[in-house]
Amino acid sequence: MKKKQTILLMLLVIFATAFSATVADVFMLNGDKLPSNFLTEEISFVTDYGLFVFPVEYLFEIQFPEQGKGVTELWTIFGEHFQGFLMNERILIEVYDKKMEIISAKISKIAFDKEKIEAKDFDFFLYLRNGDAFIGYLKEEAVGISTSYGTTELKYQDMKKIRFEGVGNVLSKIEMRDGGMMQGIIQNEFLPLRFLSDVDLEIVPDMIDYILFMADIQKKTREPANNELWAIVQAGSFMMGNARNDREGSDNEMPTHKVKITYDYWMKKHEVTFDEYDAYCAATGKTKPNDKNWGRGKRPVILVSWADAMRYCNWLSEKEGLVPAYNLSSTLQDALGNQTTDLSRVEGYRLPTEAEWEYAAKGGHLFADTKYAGSDKIDDVGWYDKNSQQKTQEVGKKKPNALGIYDLTGNVAEWCQDWIGAYTMQNETNPISTKGGSKRITRGGSWYVMPSLCRNSSRNSEAPDNRFQYLGFRVVRTVVK
Amino acid sequence: MHSRTRFIFFLLSLAALSLYAGIGATVHMLNGDALPCEIQTEYFSVVNNLGEMFLPADLLAEIRFPEAFTVTAKQSLTEIRTVYGEVFRGFVTNESITLLFYGGNMDIRRGKISKILFQNAPVAPKEYQATVTLRNGDMFYGNLMENGTKIQTSYGIVELPFKNMKRITFEGSGNVLSKLEMIEGGTLQGVIKSDYLSFSLLTGIEISVVPDLILNIVFAR
Numbered sequence: 001m002k003k004k005q006t007i008l009l010m011l012l013v014i015f016a017t018a019f020s021a022t023v024a025d026v027f028m029l030n031g032d033k034l035p036s037n038f039l040t041e042e043i044s045f046v047t048d049y050g051l052f053v054f055p056v057e058y059l060f061e062i063q064f065p066e067q068g069k070g071v072t073e074l075w076t077i078f079g080e081h082f083q084g085f086l087m088n089e090r091i092l093i094e095v096y097d098k099k100m101e102i103i104s105a106k107i108s109k110i111a112f113d114k115e116k117i118e119a120k121d122f123d124f125f126l127y128l129r130n131g132d133a134f135i136g137y138l139k140e141e142a143v144g145i146s147t148s149y150g151t152t153e154l155k156y157q158d159m160k161k162i163r164f165e166g167v168g169n170v171l172s173k174i175e176m177r178d179g180g181m182m183q184g185i186i187q188n189e190f191l192p193l194r195f196l197s198d199v200d201l202e203i204v205p206d207m208i209d210y211i212l213f214m215a216d217i218q219k220k221t222r223e224p225a226n227n228e229l230w231a232i233v234q235a236g237s238f239m240m241g242n243a244r245n246d247r248e249g250s251d252n253e254m255p256t257h258k259v260k261i262t263y264d265y266w267m268k269k270h271e272v273t274f275d276e277y278d279a280y281c282a283a284t285g286k287t288k289p290n291d292k293n294w295g296r297g298k299r300p301v302i303l304v305s306w307a308d309a310m311r312y313c314n315w316l317s318e319k320e321g322l323v324p325a326y327n328l329s330s331t332l333q334d335a336l337g338n339q340t341t342d343l344s345r346v347e348g349y350r351l352p353t354e355a356e357w358e359y360a361a362k363g364g365h366l367f368a369d370t371k372y373a374g375s376d377k378i379d380d381v382g383w384y385d386k387n388s389q390q391k392t393q394e395v396g397k398k399k400p401n402a403l404g405i406y407d408l409t410g411n412v413a414e415w416c417q418d419w420i421g422a423y424t425m426q427n428e429t430n431p432i433s434t435k436g437g438s439k440r441i442t443r444g445g446s447w448y449v450m451p452s453l454c455r456n457s458s459r460n461s462e463a464p465d466n467r468f469q470y471l472g473f474r475v476v477r478t479v480v481k
Numbered sequence: 482m483h484s485r486t487r488f489i490f491f492l493l494s495l496a497a498l499s500l501y502a503g504i505g506a507t508v509h510m511l512n513g514d515a516l517p518c519e520i521q522t523e524y525f526s527v528v529n530n531l532g533e534m535f536l537p538a539d540l541l542a543e544i545r546f547p548e549a550f551t552v553t554a555k556q557s558l559t560e561i562r563t564v565y566g567e568v569f570r571g572f573v574t575n576e577s578i579t580l581l582f583y584g585g586n587m588d589i590r591r592g593k594i595s596k597i598l599f600q601n602a603p604v605a606p607k608e609y610q611a612t613v614t615l616r617n618g619d620m621f622y623g624n625l626m627e628n629g630t631k632i633q634t635s636y637g638i639v640e641l642p643f644k645n646m647k648r649i650t651f652e653g654s655g656n657v658l659s660k661l662e663m664i665e666g667g668t669l670q671g672v673i674k675s676d677y678l679s680f681s682l683l684t685g686i687e688i689s690v691v692p693d694l695i696l697n698i699v700f701a702r
Contacts, residue, residue, distance in 0.1 A: 030654065032655070047572065048558075048559070048572045049592070065530075067617070067654060069616060069617045071557070072530070083557065084572065085530050085571070087533075105530065105691040105693060105694060106693065108654075130547075167595075189590060204590055206511055206592055
């Protein structure tokens with residue numbers, strides 16, 4: 001009897017676990033917050049490409065538009081993003097042990113108490129042109145392509161990426177795993193797919209931006225190519241600004257404030273060189289920047305604008321099969337192509353934020369309280385106006401800092417991600433200045449300036465379109481978990 | 482078949498044919514093609530935050546799909562205009578549209594269309610009680626399906642008939658404050674007690690709208 005009771009109890013526990021309601025915070029338009037058991041089991045959601053019924057256990061967040069302007073956004077626990085309208089007129093919740101039916105149109109946001117899950121065993125990531133993105137399986141094995149020289153059928157398993165361009169007769173650029181490339185028009189009217197959440201979808205190519213196939217996706221967690229050229233900067237905290245009270249510090253380095261960086265990132269050990277930038281120009285047909293007759297090779301690239309630097313980062317990302325860090329509006333995007341300011345979710349190569357740059361310059365998790373990046377003596381670590389012979393020098397010729405990173409001090413000043421803005425005393429986590437304006441931050445000083453402007457905490461800024469012979473850049477990449 | 486029966490059958494077929502005669506329109510495709518045709522699809526299903534509406538093709542003036550789908554969320558809605566000048570934004574959910582094109586029927590995928598310009602002549606709206614403008618810019622004409630509504634003011638609850646109202650303006654979100662202007666010049670401020678206001682539209686559709694989505698209701702005189 002005792003054994004039977006135990007089995008019954010176990011079954012009850014399993015039953016209770018399986019059918020327990022999802023917990024969620026429901027935020028109402030009037031500001032009320034209702035910590036709830038979410039009793040509605042399925043969410044009907046209509047998008048411009050179909051109606052989906054999502055089991056609630058797959059949902060992460062639903063954000064309703066302010067005052068009905070625009071569309072509702074839905075995120076799944078796999079990080080998928082959908083924009084459309086919620087079709088459930090009412091939602092059933094249990095608040096403080098009482099059931100309550102609430103009108104969906106009165107809700108501002110539903111945050112489900114779920115952890116994001118790393119999707120596994122799927123065929124593709126698919127990004128739509130409107131910013132929606134999802135993960136799933138292909139329901140067919142191949143697709144017909146009509147090129148200007150003939151028609152063929154290609155298997156998805158041989159593909160690395162398809163990018164769709166144009167409208168109407170959508171031109172598809174297909175990159176194959178073996179390095180092959182083909183351009184043509186996909187003959188199928190639509191592509192039949194299935195989401196991880198078992199929802200089926202048929203989608204016309206016109207709506208798709210690009211599809212990344214599984215083997216390509218697996219590269220994402222890998223280290224950068226030539227990883228010996230990269231330093232890992234571990235998450236941590238530091239005092240940003242002139243925390244040493246250097247006499248030559250400027251007002252814009254104050255007030256000092258505590259900054260926490262919650263993710264690890266790779267930083268290239270040296271500034272982007274002419275060799276590297278010229279390879280990019282050759283691959284993309286861009287004009288190579290002038291070297292002022294100082295020589296190219298391992299000297300840091302100069303005469304590049306902020307946008308030039310950004311485009312180089314995106315090219316590097318695409319080359320390594322990563323989702324580019326910048327979208328068409330030059331705004332940061334996450335691994336699913338959603339615009340973001342959360343740097344921990346940006347997958348591709350990008351420019352460092354000002355905080356990331358200064359944290360690395362100060363030794364990151366191996367903090368060293370030096371004036372310059374790796375020393376109090378500038379001649380040990382950097383090229384500046386008095387020792388540079390008034391030009392750039394090959395990278396990596398001075399001592400690196402504690403992280404093994406060269407030339408953070410001097411040689412060329414380095415474009416950063418942020419727009420210029422004044423510091424405040426507030427503690428910050430993963431700060432990024434996105435306010436816009438007329439100038440972007442540059443850091444590190446250069447061969448052209450005096451030592452005080454090459455200090456770790458010294459700040460400068462330039463109009464993003466400017467190209468100077470003392471200004472280059474360095475690349476970073478978040479270690480995406 | 483008896484000749485009289487055949488004649489009746491012929492008449493019925495003729496009637497059916499004329500009943501389902503398509504609506505003249507030009508369908509503009511995403512690749513730039515323009516197809517002068519007759520739309521055979523009788524209803525367009527439109528989904529937005531008011532729910533799902535079935536708009537008859539013979540009352541539509543224009544459907545404009547988002548350009549190339551390469552737009553921000555706010556702009557990625559399809560815009561539908563009726564012959565009365567009403568505007569709705571949402572998604573057209575018909576998977577395909579059937580049209581008669583140079584004598585042949587053709588099914589085209591909705592996702593390949595840029596816009597549809599119907600040849601239906603504009604119609605001046607008549608016999609409607611109110612012009613409703615939503616906060617997202619949508620606008621329609623219709624009749625309220627209730628005679629009045631209860632208003633919770635700071636000094637009490639009052640039930641007011643719509644026929645005495647000139648205008649209702651809605652402010653805030655959640656506890657939506659409504660400002661009522663009455664025909665006789667009276668004004669009241671309060672919260673509309675009804676969860677929804679229900680309208681019967683000139684297009685024959687009935688919809689219920691939460692006050693949070695409405696900008697104002699102007700009553701016709």
